[in-house]
Amino acid sequence: MSTTATSETPAPVKNKLSPRRRAQRIRWIQYAVLVLVVLALILTVDWKAVHTSFFNAEDIKLTFTSGLGTAVKNTLLYTVGAFVIGLILGTILALMRLSSVGPYRWIATAWIEFFRGLPALLVLLVFGTLSIPFPGLVIPFDPYGTVWLGLGIVASAYMAETIRAGIQAVSKGQVEAARSLGMTAGAATRKVVLPQALRVVIPPLTNELILLIKDSSLVFILGISAGGFELTKYGRDLGNQTASLTPLTVAGLCYLFITLPLSLLVRRMEARQKKER
Amino acid sequence: MTSTPTRTEAPIVEVTDLHKSFGSNHVLQGLNTTIQQGEVVCVIGPSGSGKSTFLRCINLLEEPTSGSIKVGGEEVTDPDCDIDAIRRNMGMVFQQFNLFPHLSVLENCTVAQTTVLKRSKEEARAKARENLEKVGLSEKADAYPAQLSGGQQQRVAIARALSMDPQLMLFDEPTSALDPELVGDVLSVMRRLASEGMTMFVVTHEMAFAREVADRVIFLDGGYIVEEGDPHQVIGAPREERTKTFLQRVLDPTHVDPGAEDAAYSKRHEGDATSDNVVKPLDTHGHYGGGAGIG
Numbered sequence: 001m002s003t004t005a006t007s008e009t010p011a012p013v014k015n016k017l018s019p020r021r022r023a024q025r026i027r028w029i030q031y032a033v034l035v036l037v038v039l040a041l042i043l044t045v046d047w048k049a050v051h052t053s054f055f056n057a058e059d060i061k062l063t064f065t066s067g068l069g070t071a072v073k074n075t076l077l078y079t080v081g082a083f084v085i086g087l088i089l090g091t092i093l094a095l096m097r098l099s100s101v102g103p104y105r106w107i108a109t110a111w112i113e114f115f116r117g118l119p120a121l122l123v124l125l126v127f128g129t130l131s132i133p134f135p136g137l138v139i140p141f142d143p144y145g146t147v148w149l150g151l152g153i154v155a156s157a158y159m160a161e162t163i164r165a166g167i168q169a170v171s172k173g174q175v176e177a178a179r180s181l182g183m184t185a186g187a188a189t190r191k192v193v194l195p196q197a198l199r200v201v202i203p204p205l206t207n208e209l210i211l212l213i214k215d216s217s218l219v220f221i222l223g224i225s226a227g228g229f230e231l232t233k234y235g236r237d238l239g240n241q242t243a244s245l246t247p248l249t250v251a252g253l254c255y256l257f258i259t260l261p262l263s264l265l266v267r268r269m270e271a272r273q274k275k276e277r
Numbered sequence: 278m279t280s281t282p283t284r285t286e287a288p289i290v291e292v293t294d295l296h297k298s299f300g301s302n303h304v305l306q307g308l309n310t311t312i313q314q315g316e317v318v319c320v321i322g323p324s325g326s327g328k329s330t331f332l333r334c335i336n337l338l339e340e341p342t343s344g345s346i347k348v349g350g351e352e353v354t355d356p357d358c359d360i361d362a363i364r365r366n367m368g369m370v371f372q373q374f375n376l377f378p379h380l381s382v383l384e385n386c387t388v389a390q391t392t393v394l395k396r397s398k399e400e401a402r403a404k405a406r407e408n409l410e411k412v413g414l415s416e417k418a419d420a421y422p423a424q425l426s427g428g429q430q431q432r433v434a435i436a437r438a439l440s441m442d443p444q445l446m447l448f449d450e451p452t453s454a455l456d457p458e459l460v461g462d463v464l465s466v467m468r469r470l471a472s473e474g475m476t477m478f479v480v481t482h483e484m485a486f487a488r489e490v491a492d493r494v495i496f497l498d499g500g501y502i503v504e505e506g507d508p509h510q511v512i513g514a515p516r517e518e519r520t521k522t523f524l525q526r527v528l529d530p531t532h533v534d535p536g537a538e539d540a541a542y543s544k545r546h547e548g549d550a551t552s553d554n555v556v557k558p559l560d561t562h563g564h565y566g567g568g569a570g571i572g
Contacts, residue, residue: 171375173371173373173375174375174377176338176371176375177369177371177375177376177377177434178377178389179338179361179364180336180338180364180367180368180369180438180447181364181365181368181369181389181393181437181438181441182361182362182364182365182389182393182394182441183361183389183392183393184361187392187393191388191392192377192388195379196377196378196379199379
């Protein structure tokens with residue numbers, strides 16, 4: 001920008017917009033673009049085809065009546081089981097990461113890095129086929145046990161890091177106060193550190209639960225009989241039968257029905273924690 | 278604690294040649310002292326002199342580098358010593374209160390009783406209420422620490438420590454984190470405790486309290502015990518030059534030493550006195566041996 005002659009030549013008022021006028025004009029352009037795109041969509045999309053394949057009334061009915069309830073139940077069962085295993089393992093791993101015994105720290109770190117670096121799909125696949133190289137091996141509660149272990153172990157790696165951060169967020173003075181009252185290191189951890197750490201960690205762990213709900217869809221690669229179908233597998237199979245996308249749409253809405261309230265809950269808890277601080 | 282036959286003669290705490298270093302920072306350089314049953318000992322001194330470290334060594338929150346600390350005749354630094362058992366008999370009050378924020382005031386006072394002393398819930402609650410009454414906060418039993426003022430939190434912390442029926446109470450600058458108008462309540466609780474015969478070891482900046490309540494005052498500077506004795510003597514008529522300089526600054530912050538530019542500068546920055554000394558190579562009066570940053 002030239003600054004040499006500004007004081008002498010009068011500002012070209014008519015050609016140049018003031019910053020606020022310009023911002024106003026840009027805002028109008030943004031609205032116009034939006035309206036145009038929406039109009040284009042409305043005019044070009046074959047709404048009839050969308051309706052018949054995604055929201056086919058007959059198929060919706062069929063989806064609801066051929067065992068949607070079981071699929072929802074299975075999705076929740078897979079998720080909750082994996083979450084519990086992940087939480088238990090994750091807490092142990094977090095404590096190991098903070099241990100004063102070197103090898104415990106190394107093992108926990110290796111575990112965490114290993115399973116965070118692998119796709120959950122691959123881990124699940126390995127657990128699903130373990131009985132081929134080890135015919136004697138029986139995972140209890142099959143197929144649930146397999147899924148719980150596979151997804152739970154992957155989740156434990158992520159949860160361990162979250163829980164570790166939560167434990168470290170508890171100030172050193174808390175442990176000192178507990179110890180100075182004569183508590184053992186273990187009692188101080190159980191009565192003072194973990195309850196406070198868990199409170200910090202609940203919102204991120206709920207996010208982990210949401211991720212797990214979605215990851216439970218990976219179960220479809222395991223050759224599971226119809227009784228063990230979860231939402232995605234159920235929707236996909238029914239979709240193949242009916243040659244329609246409607247069952248998958250219904251399954252998708254079921255996921256949202258579970259995950260959206262949880263997301264809302266997380267946001268509420270985070271807001272409350274921010275206020276308390 | 279179970280009484281020992283030599284109770285009246287043997288000191289509760291016996292510190293011999295206590296050294297503590299943080300890396301190359303030699304914070305405590307050979308301290309010797311004893312605390313008798315029923316005695317109130319106040320430790321005063323500039324920030325960074327090692328007062329808090331000294332106190333924290335007694336219940337092993339800091340591990341001494343060398344030297345001996347005997348509590349009730351037992352060597353604390355001995356790896357075979359049951360430190361939890363010793364801490365049970367020794368209450369500690371922190372500068373930052375360190376109440377458990379997830380527990381109510383009453384639960385703060387009962388949690389260690391039930392887990393450590395295996396007292397029943399009713400017994401623990403009764404004991405907690407008794408001590409909350411003593412610190413004047415029985416009506417706050419169901420409140421949570423975050424709902425209390427700093428002074429109230431510190432009184433709860435005292436009640437929490439007392440609920441373990443300790444033989445000795447350690448206070449680590451209990452009023453330093455408080456708003457000035459809240460200091461009085463905490464001090465009056467401590468004063469009452471002293472008058473009831475509690476053995477107390479207090480690190481403090483409250484000179485008036487030390488003079489009034491202490492049986493003995495220790496002036497610590499640069500990791501050494503510079504002066505020790507009757508509070509009226511140590512605070513009222515100190516013998517050592519370093520004690521005089523320190524007390525002058527604390528008791529009369531507006532006083533200016535004639536010709537002592539450095540001291541005047543430090544006085545204006547009383548709060549961050551140690552950092553001043555890091556920047557300025559002073560020591561014209563020989564105060565502040567070092568140990569900056571420990572308090």
